[in-house]
Amino acid sequence: MLVYRMESNGVEANKMNPLSQRTHGLVSSAALLAMLVSNAWCGQVYETTSVYNHIIVEDVAGTRILRFNGSQESRMSLQDSTRGHFQYTEILQLPVFWNPAATNVLMIGLGGGSTHRAYQLLFPEIHIDAVELDPVVMKVAKTYFGVRESRTLKFHEADGRVYLRRTKQKYDAILLDAYTSTRYGSFIPHHLATTEFFTIVRDHLTPNGVVMFNVIGNYQGWRADIFGAMYKTMNSVFPNVYHVPSTESQNIILIGAMNEGPLKRETKLRNEEALLKTYPRLPLAFWKNTQAIQSVVPVSAAKSPVLSDKFAPVDGLLNAVPR
Amino acid sequence: MARAAPFAKFLHAVEIGFRISRSSVSVCFVQTAFILATVFLGGFAVMVLEIVGARYLLKDFGGAFYVWTSQIGVVLVALSAGYYVGGRLADRSQRADILSWLLLCAGGIIAGIPHFAQRLLDWIVLRHPEGEVIPQFWIKVDPALGSAVVFFLPCFVLAMISPYMIRIAAEKLEHVGSVSGKIYAASTVGSVAGVFVSGYFLLDRFELGTIFRSTGLLTMLLGGLCWFIGWNRTALKPTR
Structure with a gap:
């Protein structure tokens, strides 16, 4: 400015x-x-320009902030790296609620790696494949946000869709949080939001596997069309689609699954028991999020299109008149 | 005039009417308008292919920067080759028949993109063994191969329009400057329109298949226009 x-x-x-x-x-x-x-x-720690992003790392009032092109991507407390993150990243821990014995997770989109760090801490035995397109973002996450490559965390520099299409690995969960962000808004890469893409995703999931997609949007008004379209698109591939709104920001996590999973009472009780046994120290926030899973069809889905490789006006929908 | 179709005869009659009523200046004006419209639409079609094409390639090669790099690069290579070859052809035969046929074929290819391109792109992407890391070289070059097999030929042919039209429009050597200037300008304005119309409007409203088929149809129509312009030129000649 x-x-x-x-x-x-x-x-x-x-x-x-x-x-x-x-x-x-x-x-x-x-x-x-x-x-x-x-x-x-202002506490600017690092600034660089990669092919895709203008990246700034800054420390403000004890919080480390990652900015892409001026918009906040990730936050982390400097005193305690397990705190200070965006609340929506906690919702991305829910796959174990579907499958307490989950062993393999694919995460597309790295940012500051809040989800990756949390997984390493809470579920140290779950193997993570972290796919990120921008090698500089990868370097920044490693250097400034303490995301370490380990026995159970492997980095892959690739496009999410290209990577997934070519891998033989089956995953218990595929988590999508890949955006191009600017001051003008956060744009979903259209090829990661189509029926064809979610079909590739489904083919790489284990029977109890789930896909989770971070939608920046609301149920009504701002970006409701994007959310509605994403809901409908996921529902065209996955018979069961649920959503969990973030309590602190305008993010809604969409969950796609082949079965009802813990939304069925017996499965829920069984999985809760298994989780308490395998991960006795899960935080309260996790259990709160299990209570926040919604299954109602959002109103905006009625008028929104199913996105396909042929027709995916994700940028145009963003600017659609709010209803 | 043995080859002229009834429709062409009709147009010829219209022009004779023009000639009688308003002198030959008007006829030249009509011819110029047709020529400028043709290069405008040619420039338009090239940029629709470039922008919509990049969008089409993204699903196979990912959001990597190399997709845009290669799409822009390949289209520019096709344009320069098309200018060169088109200019040579135009000197050899000033009738635009060959160009018309080429544009008809190019239109067919463009309209066929939603039907044949996926197989070619699959071949490029899936030739790398599954689960193996693709070498950096191919990560960069594969999108260019993809752009080339799908978009090179149509853009190559569309680029031929401009030099051809310069050859037809420039009757006297002293006018080559202003004639070629006009044609460059019209073609570039067409390209500008192509960029913004596809980016702001087409991708938000229409399926990729519809866009490719319409662009193919437009290219075929350009073939017809070129044929008409070439015929018009020979028809006008005896009166000068």
């Missing part, structure tokens, strides 16, 4: 008299200096 204002002043400067031009030069160099100093004050 500051840079922009300076540039516009520069245009006007051409019309000014020489004296005010000189003052203007002083003012703008002072502004530049102020900007550099304020960057340090």
